[in-house]
Amino acid sequence: MKRAGFSTRWLPLLLLLPQLAIIAVFFYWPAIVALHASFYLQDPFGFGSTFVGLDNYTSLLGSSQYRRVAVFTLIFTLLVTVFALALALLLAVKADKVLRGAKTYRTLLMWVYAVAPPVAGFIAVILFNQSWGPLTEVFMLFGHTYMVGVNFNDTAFAMILASVWKQVPVNFIFFLSALQSIPRSVREAALIDNRSASGRFWDVTFPLLAPTGFFLMIINITYALFETFGIVDTVVKGEPGNNPMTLVYKVYVDGFRGNDLGGSSAQSVILMVLVLALTVFQFRLLERRIHYT
């Protein structure tokens, strides 16, 4: 077999250069600066600084507040990922069966994708307005005085709802196209073997969706960890107080609001390590169980 290759050694490097340059400028360089800054306590204006070794890390790990935020982030990420995936899958399976007006349904379901996270957060703020929010009134019917911004769980619910709502369309698009790429012959064969629709779904369709599902799970975890920033920011109105926040939002609160560069750098290094560990875990352990066709 003829092996395709480059005639010189320099051409591939040259072609890689733009991408490498972008990664270097937007990832490696800031990452190194953050790592360096995490060992210092420095005056925000850049006048004084003291080398403090691992102090920034030890004080974070010893802080009960940091642990609270970490635990919340974990629960938040889990709930957002599970619900965003489950709802999208349900909608995709149903949309796949629709024959008349299918395009219209699909377009309507995808629309939300175009909404920016802060806007999604703002919609949640309006829906849960303390005095006239429609969803606040719904909760009132069930005897619960819903107080977003006051009650920790109420605020958390508003954040999770907005985050799930915002992410469902992306998952929907991927699941739907995955469903449509399942060969007709496979489905027909399954129909002969198993009369129960749910049985067919779990035995045949679901495993075939696994590669897509795995990919989406990674995307969703990353989304819940990082991209929900805009939603968190609008729901807490920039003043977290006793409200829940995610780890990324805390980096912003301490670094950009509080001007604690050392402490917030240490937090971003911890997040970087977390994401690295997560990625390794996902690809090493989970991907083995996924079969690509």
Next chain:
Amino acid sequence: MARITLASVAATLAMTSAATAQTEIDLWHAMGGALGETVNAIAEDFNASQDEVVLTPVFKGTYEETLTAGIAAFRAGEQPNIMQVFDAGAATVIGAEGATIPVQDLLAENGVDFDIEDYISGVRYFYADSDGKMIGMPFNSSSPIMYYNKDALDAAGVTPPETWEEFAETTAPALAEAGYIPLAQSHLPWIFTENFMSRHNLPFATNDNGYDGNDTKILVNNDAIKAHFSALTDWQDAGYFKWYGTGWGDNQTPFEEGKVAIWLGSSGSFGGLAQKDLGFDFSATFLPYWEAVTTEPKQTFIGGAALFAMSGHSAEENAATAKFFEFLTSPETQYFWHKETGYVPITEAAYELAQDDGHYERMPAAEVGIQQLSLPAGENTRGYRMGFYVQIRDVMNREYGRILTGETSVQDAFQTIETEANQLLERFAKTQG
């Protein structure tokens, strides 16, 4: 409003065409909405008043965002001539000696008369160093005051409470009886912590409230304030007090809707409230105090923000900045600012001008802020200077929220605030080393 916008467009056009021989300076501020329009109007008036300097005001978002933008710009050597920094950020900007030119030096070097005694007593030393030299020019100065719904108080047959004892025993039960939520407030760290200390003349931190050094310890964990927060939780249970979260507006809205009878807000809220069609008459008076703590209540701190002249600019531009400060502190400009926004005039002369013009006869509530700032001073009423104070406020907001939602006790919350605030202060001291 449309008129001002058109005018500012015209002014911008005029600026760009005539900018050649003029010194251009910029001002980064955090005044949004109607306040921003007023800042633009002042800049226009300044630009029209002379033809050597052109000032461009730039809105940079919230106070925190403005400070962060200014710091980032400074590190990149692109800092504005003037930057607005709020009370909680004062330690950061004043601690970074060399980042700013003390306003007192700037004015002296450029031949502008400066006498700290010209300023009203409450604003003199908040943005000063430990020797009393003014570093930042107080700009939008406000203080927490007590607004009340006159109709509600009349219906309940009570007068605005002077003390918290009176509130608890007389005012609140009558207002609750009349169907109102008696009390709400908009900023627990500012109103019920910082100014609680000032009003009762209690020390807020060691080192003379932090002015005299970096090894400062916070003194927030004291019996007077813990008793106050215990009273708040009792009032909350009795329906005398309601907390609507950390957001400022969430607590102000129920007052505007007529549900809450007494609301503690900023003297700078006055302009906004007066413009709204509230459906009831409102007025304002001094912040109540605990008679059990003191029988001689003192003045409060100024809140709001100050303008800092950033270093690293040419002598010509610094002279232009001094010129703007001179214009800004003139009685006419101060009176205009005071009248439009409700922020207090910072000089005695401007205050007199407002009095002579009959402003307070037309709107008595507009005078409350400045009167409260002019109450007798005590040894602890000058202000406070603590590093990482934005984060200390975050800790307070978090713990106060947890007290008021029943997640923690007053005792534990203040213990946590003390511990975490002292850790932050210790960390801040290291950033200065």
